[in-house]
Amino acid sequence: MKLNQEYYLNEDVINLAKDLLGKVLYTKINDETTAGIIVETEAYFGIQDKASHAYGGKRTPRTETMYAQGGVSYVYLCYGMHNLFNVVTSAKDNPNAVLIRAIEPLVGIEIMEERRNMPRSKAAISSGPGSAAKALGIDRTFNAKDLLGDEIWIEDQHISLSHEQIATTPRVGIAYAQEHALLPLRFFVKGNKYVSKPNKV
Template identity: 50%
Template sequence: MKPRRIPRSFFMRSSVTTIARELLGKVIVSGIDDVRTAGIITETEAYAGVGDRASHAHGGRRTERTEVMYARGGTVYVYLCYGIHHLFNVVTNKEDVPHAVLVRGIVPIAGLDRMKERRGGRMTTDGPGTAAQALGIHVRHSGSDLIDGPIRIEDHGHQVPDADIKVGPRIGVDYAGDDAALPYRFWVGRPDALLSR
């Protein structure tokens, strides 16, 4: 199938969990350092804005870092975690509603040599920090546009059967009280099978 760019309307929808689930199987393409690298999304987490205690925007919090979460859907939000890892998020919903989807894992499909180089020789891309690093994503890309910017999301026709989609609580959000148990994490059961679909 010919790659098709995901339109802004996909990201502007109001259900962040639906978007997180539908992003599985889609392809992140980054044109950074004059090299094209790409990977199929295999794991995501939804962060549901002001009412979600696990979200950086909980309670309407606005800081220099989180300001881009309030942009319209289809904007890139990247933040530094533990002072080291650049975590890639997709902002969703309309302007001023700070929903976002964290991409936690990818299967590389283009620019593998460059990705491995960025990873210091390692090829694993199954964590939020490692996936972003392989794609060359940096906090300087926070605020860029997914439709026109250096980082885009496309549909390459990779099929993910419902039976192969797993759902569970988010990782590392124990501090979020009851919200820590919400089933907002989505992942592909057999990621390698994506390559042949």
């Protein structure tokens, strides 16, 4: 059930971003387990991607995590208050990553309600990268964690999505990436209310 090491070594980050839709992301913190179905992702294709922190092969203490072998998490802080969760993929020194932008709550919903301080009826409880990470209790202490461990992992529960259910659009919030800002590297489940910007198709 748990995705194996081999899965994360796939060099085709764009296909992987699409494939992660419908997979289930688990976290276990202080014996409290929460999980959500991944309903929105974005692909970041390494050193050629102007929107990536690793563009041009740049290495800093922060981006070092992305150069690790696939199968670890890359969590980083944006706008001073949001923890964004990424899955590092591909071989070592190839800094590909998939940003998890939204989940649909599945396990431990009461815990998520408490973390987010809002009822499950509000889609905003896990819609958008900052919110989804917070609902799952992910913060920067999860950076560089092994996704095959027992604190955070991803399972395949054979939730099948037909081709028509998957929408593709340009990525969000990266206007500075110039021509790369228009590449269709954002994937989401059509009509799912937890997707952050459903109107933009």
